[in-house]
Amino acid sequence: MALVITGTGGIHIGTSSSPASVLNQDTPEKSVPLQFMMDGEVVAWRVNRDYAAIECYQERPLRQSGTFVLVKSVYKPDEQDESSWLTLYQLYMHIAPLSEFPKRPLYRVTQKGHGVRMRKHSRHDDSREIVPDVLANKHGHARMLMQGETLTVLQQKSFLLELRPEPFALVQRLQDGKPAGDLFWVSMRPEYLEPDGECYVCLPEWMHHALNHGVFDDVVVPSAPLKVTVKAGDPVGFLGAQDLADEDNYPQIITTDYKAHIELLSLDEHVPDVVANVKGIKTGKQFIKLKLKRPLYLRNGEDEESTFKQMSAITRADAGKIIPRDATYPFTDKNGVTYFQIRPHTWMHQDDVEQLSQHDLAELNFHCIEAEHTTDFTRTLDERWVIDALKSISSHFDSEKGPASAQAKMFYDSLIHNAENRRPPDPYPDKSLDELLFGALHTNQMNIPEYARRLIVKHDSDWHSTREDTRWSSVFTVRDESPVVKMANGGFLDVTRWMDKVPPFASQRSVWHFHPLEFPEILRSAEFPKTPVNGELTPIEFIHFYNGDKIDDTDYEEAAKELGCEVAAIKAVAKTENGPYGSYFKFEDNDDYVPAILFERHHFHKYTNGKYDQFEDISNPVAGGYGATSIQYAKLIKAYALDKKAALKSASWGKFQILASNYATSGYASPEDFVFALSKSEKNQLKAFVSFIKADRVLLRSIRTKDWLSFAQRYNGPRQKGYDLKMERNYNASL
Template sequence: MSTGLLEQRANYPRSQYEYGLGGHGTADADNNGRKEIDCSNLLNRMLRDAGYDIPYKTTAQLANDTTYFDVIPLADVDVNGGDIALWVTRGHTGVVEDLDANRVKGNFFGSQTSTGPKSAKFGLNSNYWPMPDKFLRPKAQYKTGGQPTPAPAAPAPAPAPAGPAPLMTFQYPIRKADGKQFTDAEEIYQALGAETSGHYLLGCNKFWHGGIHITDTSAPQCVLNEPVRCMADGEVVAYRLNDDYLESTFGDNEKKLKYSNSFCLVRHEYKSVPNPDEGPNKGKQNTLNFYSLYMHLLPYQRYPLAETERPTPKVTMTVNDFKAYDVFPEANGTPSPGKLSTGTKLEILEQKDVGNVTYARGKILSGSVKNVNRKVREAGAEVWFAYLKNGAPYQNSEPKNIWTADKIVERLRPNYWQGKVKATVVNKLDLYADPASPQNGQPAGAKLGNLQLITGSVVEFDSKDVLNLTVNGVTRRMAKCTKISGDLAGAGTAPSSFWACVENQRDYRILDWTSLTPTSFNTVETASTGIKAGDPIGYLGLTENITSEEGGVNSKHQVHVEIFTAEAGVKDFLKNVAGLKSGKQYLHLAVGVGLKKKAPATDVTPLKNQHAVDLSKAPVIKEGTEDWYEVSVIENGQPVSGLIKKTEAEIVTQHDWEKLGFQIVEECNTAADGFLDPEDTPQFFKDLFAKIDTNHNGEVDAGELAEALKNAETRDQWSKLIAHHPTEWKDKADAPKWSKLDQLLEGSPKTLKHEKERIDEMVFWDDLTGGAAIGNGIGVITHFHPVAIISNLLPSNRCFCFEQGIVNSPCQVGFRDVTKEHFELLAMQLGVEREVLRAIAVAETGDKVPFKEFVAGKQHAAILYERHYMYRFLKVKGYTSQQLDDLSTTEPKIVHVYQSGYSYGTEQAQYERLLRARELDKDSASKACSWGKFQVMGEYYSQLYESVDELVEAQNYCALQHLQYFKVFLTKEKNMLEPMKNKNWLTIAKKYNGANQVGYDTRISNAYTKLKAEW
């Protein structure tokens, strides 16, 4: 009986898929039009397509599985097409297509490293794949329909018990031009430093301003390529979508100025982790319900790319035998320096015809022109080449197009617009019962047995019904759907309606939303639509502003972003009433705390302001028998440094908002109208306001504030202000709160009329009805700086694995060790036996958990400090030979030339030497250590990290970063794959441990032998 696997090959054409380690075939990570999939995931999908209910298995798990698969001996004549071929030592698998009569060669279909899903040869004369180590056959009993069909009247199963609620995730509202996340708040503040207006708290005409403006000055990528992103998991409670730009009138129809009042309002319900500590606070959580607002978004009709927005064409060469020219080859015999290499990418700058052939002038973006094997033109050079023939892509004699065009990426459309969605299934779609509680954050319903819709099926749902539900502890966007077309993967009948995952983001795509037509424009629509941090909100909209009574105009693309809460318990939240001690740690330095000078000095400098110092940036030093934190702060623009005794230091965490400097500011005048009157504010705000008022006229203008915010000390204080004041989105222009505007623009009647017209169009507060209503409706709310609050809510760790694309979402806690599966994945990726890789870990660190606690409660990677490396690095830094000799005499354990037989001492001694070395030169000291499970030297940091600090942070946090650093060391630095594949132990030892290695080759060889027998 056929297994049914071969029949699934047509579902995985190479035009739609490519190889990608760990790829599930659901996402196109590099946006080249093909989804990444590896061999084991391809097999899993083919099994599911064929109707088998078999869980995903890695190649290593397949090798030992007898529950779901039968092992078919090679001698068995029953081995045939549709069985599974498995190369255990090479970590590869695929589906047998045929096997010759002598059982020495054949063909199989699988996801090949070089090509993606494709047929390949194995066995005799294959040139690469030997005969498989095993042949497997899926057991028929696990194929849907292999068992009697259950009675249709059976009640839907109850949903599985809910696990712990997933923690809310957070992201900054914009990303960098390359699509990567901003590393931290400082990096995004640097970008926003280009803004000249629209700053937090102080708006135009001196009214309170609850948000920040992000414009095309600081984020030009958000006009076309990078959408504004949702800042936290939550639900869209209201939005307004313009069909096109609105126009306001200046004067007597003198001018029409475009603007957008499109907005999206999201509600977020934050709950911290429960307090795990025994005592009265056990189980308590800090909570805060808050909102994020995104105003002035791009109108609907502007989403398709205008001709002026379409990027210049980019193509990639698929052949290597077509000539390049330095000049337009108008005449026969035009000299050519060489031929364009396969894979060369060019940007098309110009086109000219010669007869029916169009030549293009292209700028080489990557790749080269070669003359035989010598590169003669590289990236940056411009060359001409045959581009079109009779208006179609030029073809060679096969005929095959000689280039492929890059896909032009359209703007991403938000998913919260209300309307009917038709979507195509891109991966088999599991069907679910109704959730017990159809509300955001609740568990999904139970799976409807093994019911799945096949790839290519079309479903329909209403976007307003999308909810964030938890599936196996992960938040997924789900909705109630109906089937338009398509079939079940196995036997049974699809219900008339069902719940399903409707994710359609690039990083996790279950459905392709082929159409979503909004049903409403230019009016406020209330909603309850689930949305996640990082989901697209929209793009910057055009705003044309009047600059003078004479009709001057400036224009910019912008979004107004704000975060606010209507809750009365903000002060409790800031005080960390749950008593949490987890998360990022800081030294809290209260006003009056004294910083002692280093010995022999005895001076003490009392601090005039409160400070919170990142604990990771406060090294511990010894004076006598006591430990001291060494800190440095800025006071009134001047650096102040000194020591604070460790036993007397107060440690706080990211949950202690108040002690981190966050302060509530509100006017004490009960008649506060939204106009910022500093005289009615607390003294700390008056002092800060006066500091920013550099011309001492009692007012702060946009220029003064923009300049002040370039100072890190002032920016930190300003961004931690939490302002309680009336919202600007409630009252129309005839309300008393705007009467101040009449005074301010008394001499500019046309400008006043224009501004009032826009105010009337912008407000929306009173349209928030039902579940969208905010607080008591009066519109006095508490605002946070959106960057500052998100920065402090983000997990204390930085997930480098997420930034490097190794995992799909940021982790809350790093891996403590490298697992067997991690070794297997790396082995498959490199084509090296897993035992060879792990043997190096055995030799370097005994294959133990690669972390220590040199300081109680602080995880640190295992290290070995190399004093002769420090000698070399300091010499490069400019230390003289005499200085180095003196250090070698006074501190021989810190700086010294290489000395055979040197005893390194204990692990604790290594750490203490690192601390002392950092006092000489911080980066050199960290580079002079070998790090983590595989003990790779820090000097190679630039192969994976932007800085030495990044190396230290990543290695101290997660064992997967040890594995990734090991990988780039092997492949980019030492070119070690061939000796590792061949198990040339001596070459491996010399490359990894140096030419002077003694017995290292024997240690890794012995470790390999033992692992082969026992692992």
């Protein structure tokens, strides 16, 4: 028996697509949380201590999670014009309750524990017998515990130390009441560590605020002083369990699924105006849309001497196709006419395409539908908005586009005709048309998934509902449902209801529903620098466009004055670090300048505790395997998809090849800020270098005295290979 209650406009995330998002009780740190899609402010939540237990005459109660978080985000297409802004709400429902999060013991470092050495953690520790190596700081000295600091013990294990078994613990430091930072091993001797309570692990930041707030199993609307903000990519939580009973079997079988439900909502009345771009905003990402029955062109020649010859072929099946403008390699000929490459060796004239911005949502196939109020939540396929949705999809097909498009047009027109002439609903409707309607909205053919994802529908939400709601009477009153079905569905409504307790939703049951992945993706306003990655020009979202500012003699002189060293010494370091490539990479005519980097896999291994060592090219306890300059961004992006902050910290950046892990001593608040600034300007790279050198007495003394060996051992590591000699040569050459 599956619950009949299904919200429209949302998506389910389950174990088939995100198996690692189920919280592992034994090794929770290996689980992967769901992530917020957009920046925003948490405006409501409900954190359940445990799953709700829905009694419905089964061998045991059915579990259901009503834990949710609601995040308010404001999309600002024009920062200066508030009337253009759109308020959106991200809903994450059915996420794991507090009971799913394991607790781990806390220990405080004693006086005798002060100075105990910290040891490396890796994914191979389960099979390890000998104690792991000691962790070293950037100066090569052992990292040690401090008296009074609190550690979270995640795992206990015995290792051989000097041939004798010794108890060790895998720990994380406690910061602001929660485990944070690197994992490492320490001796578990009782004279070093004393018990100090327990704490939850893997709890998302917003849930820590909820925990401190102290209200559970009820909807919370935090007051203004308790402002909880989130960033896109921050953890939401983990998949919650849902028990389902198969009523058709005896004895009845209860199965458990893990899932979360995500919706993107808005109450703004001007959603249709935003979609129609009545403000005429043309900034942001640009696209072209191919017109029907327009000629195609062949390009002859290269560079500014290129000419374009019209071919006999015209657009048919391609008509309506939308392509990012940058992907078409726009070329303007000597007559000022721009052509766009829609596929290899095939171009189109500027008059034969629509040129659109990301704000031209209607032309990008987003379509608004306002539904009438629902009378029966179990029969939403009978509602008029479904016909409007089918008509919207049908409008993309035309016999002029070819046989396949003509057949699709006939199919949808026939389906629309049948839906419009459908008999009034009865308690036991024929489900065959339902199946056709559902299939027509969910088929994966002919770009229909995108058309369906770009429907924006305003309709009643069932998050207001109770079992007394007349819109559920077909389940609880009229229809001859079994007691099991009634109790299961009634329990579901009781557990998940929230809207009537959250202003401004409490007064408005009809809500705009957007596809929660499609719509945010089109709204991402920034255009990012592009560089070749695995043969394709790829936008790099975490860097800024290079503004062209270069370091001049005055900059070098001021930096040398601040450091108390020679200009030639700074230039020697720069030339040694960036070699022939300079401060920025540029590989092709069509790519952008991106900061010169070197990705260092052993750092990524360190910052992720070996979690991704199966990808040996980007995570490895052994340094090396750097590869060519041309593959550095491919490595970085691969790592960035796994752990954003760790990836950025694992690359050295710019003219002076400073690791982003040194962001603080380089003068920045975060690795992201460091990377953003160094990508923007060569001058910023020099400023970061000066700050970094000033923060280290050995480096400062070495560059002043031109002690290149000491400098290289500190700057490049104790195992530096000839960097000191290169610096000395480059210094002498610049005199």
